[in-house]
Amino acid sequence: MTQQRGEEEVRATLEKVWLESRPQALERVATLERLAEAIRLGAPDQESREIALAAAHRLSGALGVFGFGEASCCAAEIESLLAGGLPPDGATFAQLVARLRTLLEEAGAQNTAQMEKRNT
Amino acid sequence: MDNPLSKTVLVIDDDRDIREVAKASLELVGGFTVLTAESGSRGLLVAQEAKPDAIILDLMMPEMDGQETLAQLKRDPGTACIPVIMLTAKVRAQKQDLVHRGNAAGILLKPFDPMLLSRQVCEILGWISSATEEGAGDSATR
Numbered sequence: 001m002t003q004q005r006g007e008e009e010v011r012a013t014l015e016k017v018w019l020e021s022r023p024q025a026l027e028r029v030a031t032l033e034r035l036a037e038a039i040r041l042g043a044p045d046q047e048s049r050e051i052a053l054a055a056a057h058r059l060s061g062a063l064g065v066f067g068f069g070e071a072s073c074c075a076a077e078i079e080s081l082l083a084g085g086l087p088p089d090g091a092t093f094a095q096l097v098a099r100l101r102t103l104l105e106e107a108g109a110q111n112t113a114q115m116e117k118r119n120t
Numbered sequence: 121m122d123n124p125l126s127k128t129v130l131v132i133d134d135d136r137d138i139r140e141v142a143k144a145s146l147e148l149v150g151g152f153t154v155l156t157a158e159s160g161s162r163g164l165l166v167a168q169e170a171k172p173d174a175i176i177l178d179l180m181m182p183e184m185d186g187q188e189t190l191a192q193l194k195r196d197p198g199t200a201c202i203p204v205i206m207l208t209a210k211v212r213a214q215k216q217d218l219v220h221r222g223n224a225a226g227i228l229l230k231p232f233d234p235m236l237l238s239r240q241v242c243e244i245l246g247w248i249s250s251a252t253e254e255g256a257g258d259s260a261t262r
Contacts, residue, residue, distance in 0.1 A: 006148040013144035062137040064231020
């Protein structure tokens, strides 16, 4: 197998895995959104924070691997805020989560467009 | 110089996406044979059974984390000599410290570039000359 062929196959695998994983990624963003709402209401419990921290960690790693660098950095920033221990600033946290949602939706649209282009 | 095409690499990571992408990358770009495990405890069993040439091990996993898995691999005479590359997003500040304390062969940062992963692994393990590689990215060897 040539290097170029191998890389093409990796790209195809990335697309396939991303399409399968995107709903879960969006669910992880929803987890972060629920925590943002809980922070706004002043009632974030420790378990929710830990679940959100795990979600942000996974998003940070996986999104970057799929080539969504900006979304990965945004998730890493959220992870960093949550890992700090103290309740994160509500407004900053909510803005970051909203930004992540937008980036993820853009990533989905971009991915679909690329696939359609390849199939025409 | 070792030929990476004859090597088997075990990827231990609880994130299915990372396992699948790493497997595809290492097989299709690097030409390795790749085994995967979804947890530290499962990884130990696979390592004992298959004796891979190298292990890529996620640091942050629930239950048995990467540090504990690494410690157990190094305690077992059957797996102690297998080089282990730690895969983690949390190393920039503590990269070298982690490598020295944990007996890891090196560090790979997550997220990794799937097109460069094989090169980085080879570079860390000395399987090919790092002098011929460009842009191998964020890796640290011991």
